Amino acid sequence: MVGDVLCVQALGHTLIIVSSVNAAIDLFEKRSTIYSDRPASVLAQMIGWMRNLAFMRYDDNWRRMRRLFWHHFQPSAVVQYRPLQQREARHFLQTLLNDQTDLCGRIKLSFCRVLLNATYGLPDKDINHRYVELLEQSDANISEAFIPGAFFVEFMPWLRHIPSWFPGAGWQQKVKQWQAQATGVFEEPYRAGLDAMKRGEASSSMLHELIEAARGKETEINEELIKGTTATVFLAGTDTTVATFYAFFCAMIMHPEVQKRAQEELDAVVGSDRLPEHADRPSLPYTDAILKETLRWHNVAPLGMAHGCMEDDEYRGWTIPKGAAIMINLWSIFHDPQRYPEPDVFRPERYLKDGKLGICPGRHFADDALFINMASVLHVFNISPKLDERGEPIPVEAKVTSGFLSDIVEFEYSICPRSSAAESLIRETNTA
Numbered sequence: 001m002v003g004d005v006l007c008v009q010a011l012g013h014t015l016i017i018v019s020s021v022n023a024a025i026d027l028f029e030k031r032s033t034i035y036s037d038r039p040a041s042v043l044a045q046m047i048g049w050m051r052n053l054a055f056m057r058y059d060d061n062w063r064r065m066r067r068l069f070w071h072h073f074q075p076s077a078v079v080q081y082r083p084l085q086q087r088e089a090r091h092f093l094q095t096l097l098n099d100q101t102d103l104c105g106r107i108k109l110s111f112c113r114v115l116l117n118a119t120y121g122l123p124d125k126d127i128n129h130r131y132v133e134l135l136e137q138s139d140a141n142i143s144e145a146f147i148p149g150a151f152f153v154e155f156m157p158w159l160r161h162i163p164s165w166f167p168g169a170g171w172q173q174k175v176k177q178w179q180a181q182a183t184g185v186f187e188e189p190y191r192a193g194l195d196a197m198k199r200g201e202a203s204s205s206m207l208h209e210l211i212e213a214a215r216g217k218e219t220e221i222n223e224e225l226i227k228g229t230t231a232t233v234f235l236a237g238t239d240t241t242v243a244t245f246y247a248f249f250c251a252m253i254m255h256p257e258v259q260k261r262a263q264e265e266l267d268a269v270v271g272s273d274r275l276p277e278h279a280d281r282p283s284l285p286y287t288d289a290i291l292k293e294t295l296r297w298h299n300v301a302p303l304g305m306a307h308g309c310m311e312d313d314e315y316r317g318w319t320i321p322k323g324a325a326i327m328i329n330l331w332s333i334f335h336d337p338q339r340y341p342e343p344d345v346f347r348p349e350r351y352l353k354d355g356k357l358g359i360c361p362g363r364h365f366a367d368d369a370l371f372i373n374m375a376s377v378l379h380v381f382n383i384s385p386k387l388d389e390r391g392e393p394i395p396v397e398a399k400v401t402s403g404f405l406s407d408i409v410e411f412e413y414s415i416c417p418r419s420s421a422a423e424s425l426i427r428e429t430n431t432a
């Protein structure tokens with residue numbers, strides 16, 4: 001380890017972890033032509049995850065999919081999703097008003113509804129817990145598969161040819177199960193989207209546009225590319241935003257003074273007769289800062305996604321071999337006490353200026369979705385600790401899970417309307 005760059009070598013593989021903004025910019029921005037690949041993963045190939053843009057190697061297929069993705073998620077395109085995000089944020093308020101239990105499950109279903117509607121045009125009535133289950137399985141599988149050193153097949157690719165009945169090859173059973181689950185993620189919402197289109201019940205969607213764009217261009221945009229692009233949105237877009245929004249609730253319980261200040265801002269700007277809209281954002285700098293601070297305080301992808309080095313390179317006098325995997329330690333960058341004094345404290349006053357989603361191409365969509373949800377919840381609800389049987393608040397701590405994606409461990413909470421006027425506002429809102 002030298003300062004902000006750590007290098008680990010084992011069984012012929014090199015893993016480099018960079019922990020500073022400068023090193024990350026040097027490698028991922030200034031030398032992006034060398035570091036835009038993903039490292040080869042035998043396991044990802046066996047399971048079928050290479051159909052997901054986030055795992056694909058840097059080749060023509062990746063470029064094609066990335067173009068299609070960006071066409072639907074660049075800043076000018078994401079504006080089209082705002083009415084849907086706003087409607088769903090309001091529907092979420094109503095579900096919370098009716099039943100406070102299972103906050104995390106409710107958030108998952110709410111973000112699934114937005115993503116599945118925008119991507120596949122699925123009507124609300126077709127969106128159920130099966131999709132939440134598909135996401136939870138993928139999240140768990142990916143986290144387990146990418147524990148460094150957990151699967152020897154990554155170091156000895158020939159192991160993939162050993163049959164599952166062979167002593168010691170029990171891991172192959174797990175791979176089979178994961179293959180079936182990965183197929184579910186790529187096929188089920190896709191089929192459901194086509195069915196909804198046939199029945200005339202689908203709304204306009206990325207799937208519909210891709211099918212139209214493919215007409216006469218089948219060599220460029222084929223069915224596999226469409227399935228991969230749409231499933232990537234569903235997979236990459238849901239868990240990340242869900243985990244961030246859940247962390248926001250935790251932060252609001254731990255920092256009532258922040259919540260109060262945001263509510264004062266919302267009262268002054270939005271007033272008590274209506275709910276917040278995206279257009280209010282420029283007048284809500286403190287609420288906006290809460291979103292930025294949530295992304296910093298609880299970084300849901302603490303090590304980002306591994307990049308692959310495409311040719312031998314030299315950096316600060318060291319040789320980085322072709323094929324090395326490079327990760328950014330986003331957690332340590334966003335908890336660097338030099339840049340963020342008392343980094344564990346949730347402090348929106350930092351008014352972060354820089355983008356907090358790394359180089360995520362879904363950042364504009366995530367930003368809009370999280371803003372409207374946070375502003376809507378803060379406008380009408382008080383989020384506070386749950387009281388125990390003696391009426392004492394149950395303390396909340398931000399404990400985090402380890403894994404590819406990091407979640408805040410479930411906590412107790414109480415979510416109540418701020419006033420009877422707020423309660424009526426929620427009930428009277430049209431979410432059809």
Ligand code: HEM
Pocket residue numbers: 053054055066069073232233236237238240241244300301304305356357358359360361362363365366
């Ligand atoms: C809080 C929300 C989110 C966070 C924190 C987040 C974070 C990240 C990070 C750190 C990466 C890895 C970037 C890299 O170094 O290569 C990434 C990649 C990616 N994200 Fe996000 N993301 C979020 C939401 C979304 C949403 C809503 C979408 C889709 C609409 C999305 C789509 C993607 C895709 C497709 C990639 C892979 C890009 C590629 O490999 O070319 N993300 N994200």
